[in-house]
Amino acid sequence: MTLRLRAWVGSPLDALRFTLRSRVAFRRGPPRLAHEPKDALFDYLPDDEVSLAEARERELRARYRLEPLYAQSTRLDYRDNVALLDALEALVGSRPLVARGAGPASVVDVGSKNFSYAFALERFFRRAIGDARGLAVLGVEVDGHVVYRDLRSRRDHAEAYAAQTGNPDVRYLVADFCELEAGPFDFATLLFPFMTRHALERWGLPARFFAPERLIERAAQLTPHGDLLVLSQTEEERDILVGIAGRVGLRVVATCPIPSKLVHYHAWTDDRHATRLHVG
Numbered sequence: 001m002t003l004r005l006r007a008w009v010g011s012p013l014d015a016l017r018f019t020l021r022s023r024v025a026f027r028r029g030p031p032r033l034a035h036e037p038k039d040a041l042f043d044y045l046p047d048d049e050v051s052l053a054e055a056r057e058r059e060l061r062a063r064y065r066l067e068p069l070y071a072q073s074t075r076l077d078y079r080d081n082v083a084l085l086d087a088l089e090a091l092v093g094s095r096p097l098v099a100r101g102a103g104p105a106s107v108v109d110v111g112s113k114n115f116s117y118a119f120a121l122e123r124f125f126r127r128a129i130g131d132a133r134g135l136a137v138l139g140v141e142v143d144g145h146v147v148y149r150d151l152r153s154r155r156d157h158a159e160a161y162a163a164q165t166g167n168p169d170v171r172y173l174v175a176d177f178c179e180l181e182a183g184p185f186d187f188a189t190l191l192f193p194f195m196t197r198h199a200l201e202r203w204g205l206p207a208r209f210f211a212p213e214r215l216i217e218r219a220a221q222l223t224p225h226g227d228l229l230v231l232s233q234t235e236e237e238r239d240i241l242v243g244i245a246g247r248v249g250l251r252v253v254a255t256c257p258i259p260s261k262l263v264h265y266h267a268w269t270d271d272r273h274a275t276r277l278h279v280g
Contacts, residue, residue, distance in 0.1 A: 011201070011206065011207045014201070014204050014205060014206050014207075015206035015207075015208070017204070018143065018204075018205065018206050021143075021145040021146060021147070022143075022145055024145065025145050025153075025174075026145060026147050026153050027152075027153055027155060027156055028151060028152045028153070028156055029152075029156060030152075030156050030157070030159040030160035030163060031150060031152050031156060031157060031160055032160075033072055033073065033160050033161070033164060034073075034074050035071070035072050035073060035074070036073070036074045036075045038070060038075065038078065041053075041054070041057065041075060041078075041079065042054060042057075042261070042262070044264045044266075045261060045266075049261055052261070053261050053262055056082075056086065056262065057082050057262065060082050060085050060086060060089075061082070063127070064085055064120070064123040064124065064127060065123065066081070066082070066119070066120075066123065068119075068164070068166070069081060069119045069120075069164070072164070073119075076264075077116050079262055079263050079264065080116060080117055080120075080263060081116075081117050081119055081120035082120070082262050083260045083262040083263045083269075084117050084120045084121070084124075084191070085120045085123070085124055086258075086260060086262055087231060087258040087260065087272075087274050088120075088124050088229065088274075089124075090256055090258055090274060091229060091254060091256060091258070091274035091275070091276050092128070092229075092254075092276065093254065095253065095254065095276075096128070097125070097128045097129065097187065097227060099129045099133065099186040099187070099226075100186060100225055100226075101186075103134070104133060104134030104135055104136055104169070105125065105129045105133050105134065105135050105136070105186045105187070106135075106136045106137075106138070106183070106184075106185045106186050106187070107121070107125050107135070107136070107137045107138070107185060107186065107187045107188070107189060108137075108138050108140060108177075108180075108182070108183065108185045108187075108188050108189075108219075108222060108223070109121060109137060109138065109139045109140065109188075109189045109190075109191070110140055110177050110188060110189065110190045110193065110215070110219055111140070111141060111142075111177070111190060111191065111192075111193055111194075112139030112140060112141040112158065112172060113141060113154070113158075114141075114154045114157045114158050114161065115139045115141075115157070115158035115161045115162055115172050116157070116161050117161075117191070118137070118139065118158075118161045118162050118164070118165055118170055118172075119161065119164055119165050121137060121189065122135065122137055122165040122167055122170050123165075125137070125187065126167075129186075134169075135167065135169065136169035136170075136171075137165075137167070137169065137170045137171070138171050138172075138173060138182065138185075139158065139162065139170075139171070139172045139173065140172075140173050140175055140177045140180060141154065141155075141158070141172070141173075141174060141175075142174070142175065142176045142177065142205070142209060143174075143203075143204075143205060144158065144172070144174030145174065155172065155174055158172040159172055176209070177215065177218060177219075178211060178214050178215060178218045180218070180222065182222065183222040183223070184222060184223065184224050184226075185222055185223050185226060186223070186226045187223060187226050187227050187228075187229065188219045188222065188223045188226065188227075188228045188229070189228075189229045189230075190215075190216075190219065190228065190229070190230045190231070191230075191231045192231055192232065192233050193212065193215060193216075193230065193232075193241075194209075194210060194212065194215075195212050195232065195236075195237035195240040195241055196236070196237060196240070197210050199233070199237070212240065212241075212244060213244045213247065213248065216228070216241070216244045216245065216248060216250070217244075217248045220248055220249070220250055220277075220279045223279050224279055224280060225279060225280040226278075226279055226280075227253070227276055227277065227278055227279070228250065228276070228277040228278075228279065229274070229275075229276055230274070230275045230276075230277065231258065231272065231273070231274050231275075232272065232273045232274070232275065233271070233272060234271045234272070234273075235271055235273060237273075238255065238273040238275055241275055242255070242275065245275075245277050250277040250278065250279060251277065251278045252275065252276070252277060253276040253277065253278050254274075254275070254276045255273060255274065255275040255276070256273065256274055257271075257272065257273055257274075258272045258273060258274045259271075259272060260272075
């Protein structure tokens with residue numbers, strides 16, 4: 001009864017807050033990104049697991065040329081980027097990603113939040129398709145006008161993270177992805193999309209944005225003949241995703257668990273899964 005009351009009361013309030021911040025669209029410009037030393041990066045792990053995490057971090061840093069990120073990032077952001085690369089590698093494995101056509105490859109990232117993982121995302125796809133090909137990445141976030149404690153918006157921070165990649169074709173757009181008129185794209189990434197209403201309400205979005213089937217269907221429409229790479233917080237969310245994929249005509253190429261000791265909240269990742277879907 002309490003949960004139902006909270007949902008009934010919270011949804012109108014969430015809608016009002018969302019409307020206000022969207023209309024104000026407050027901006028101060030991109031901040032200078034904070035930096036923290038990376039000494040003892042995995043000090044939250046038992047001693048016998050630290051060396052494994054350090055070896056994996058060094059491997060990914062070299063493979064994806066993460067030195068600029070290593071030299072200018074917080075420990076949290078850096079670990080999150082490394083963990084994302086680890087998860088995407090586990091999902092793609094030996095099944096290469098193929099971008100059709102001869103021009104630059106393109107990626108749309110759905111629900112980009114503050115885009116703090118833009119560096120890893122850009123480096124992953126750049127390596128997958130080759131530096132000579134060229135790459136454009138568009139991050140799309142419906143709630144990009146949230147104001148943080150530094151009195152800068154989510155969009156301000158996202159633009160700073162996009163600029164850090166050094167690729168001018170990495171951009172961030174505040175928009176409802178389901179209404180987006182863009183593309184076509186070669187790939188779509190959806191990092192922890194809302195597959196349950198509870199997840200959306202915890203994020204503070206109005207109930208009208210809970211449309212998981214519409215979201216996946218729109219991603220497929222904008223990515224004809226391409227792949228959707230999806231990370232899910234739980235097995236339940238992964239199963240919902242797979243069910244939707246079957247209904248909208250997507251093929252499951254691969255799915256795998258992605259627990260990670262590369263982040264300090266590793267206990268929360270034990271039920272995470274990654275899924276690769278093919279369109280067409």
